[in-house]
Amino acid sequence: xxxxxxxxxxxxxxxxxxxxxxxxxxxxxxxxxxxxxxxxxxxxxxxxxxxxxxxxxxxxxxxxxxxxxxxxxxxxxxxxxxxxxxxxxxxxxxxxxxxxxxxxxxxxxxxxxxxxxxxxxxxxxxxxxxxxxxxxx
Numbered sequence: 538x539x540x541x542x543x544x545x546x547x548x549x550x551x552x553x554x555x556x557x558x559x560x561x562x563x564x565x566x567x568x569x570x571x572x573x574x575x576x577x578x579x580x581x582x583x584x585x586x587x588x589x590x591x592x593x594x595x596x597x598x599x600x601x602x603x604x605x606x607x608x609x610x611x612x613x614x615x616x617x618x619x620x621x622x623x624x625x626x627x628x629x630x631x632x633x634x635x636x637x638x639x640x641x642x643x644x645x646x647x648x649x650x651x652x653x654x655x656x657x658x659x660x661x662x663x664x665x666x667x668x669x670x671x672x673x674x
Contacts, residue, residue: 606635616649
């Protein structure tokens with residue numbers, strides 16, 4: 538239940554596709570809703586705010602399991618101390634598979650307060666996923 542923000546939310550409807558679904562601790566959802574989904578755009582992103590600067594070990598992402606898993610592709614895993622200036626710490630080429638769990642191990646030490654996942658390739662992308670878990674030490 539960490540605070541989060543995104544470049545957009547699908548259909549401008551956070552009650553069905555808002556960022557809170559990416560951090561609610563639930564991996565199951567109603568088919569097609571109760572997941573995070575951005576709007577269609579070039580480089581959609583979601584940012585998670587941690588409690589403070591923490592050492593980040595890895596990030597685990599649960600891809601949606603009802604279809605459309607291939608939309609999770611060319612995703613940069615980025616870290617920031619201030620929420621403005623981000624550095625890439627991991628990358629998932631993909632395309633993802635429906636129901637896939639993706640784990641990105643970060644270099645040690647990686648310290649940050651913000652984690653951003655951002656699609657970096659393509660011209661018409663939709664970032665959607667069931668859950669993001671950030672593991673810290």
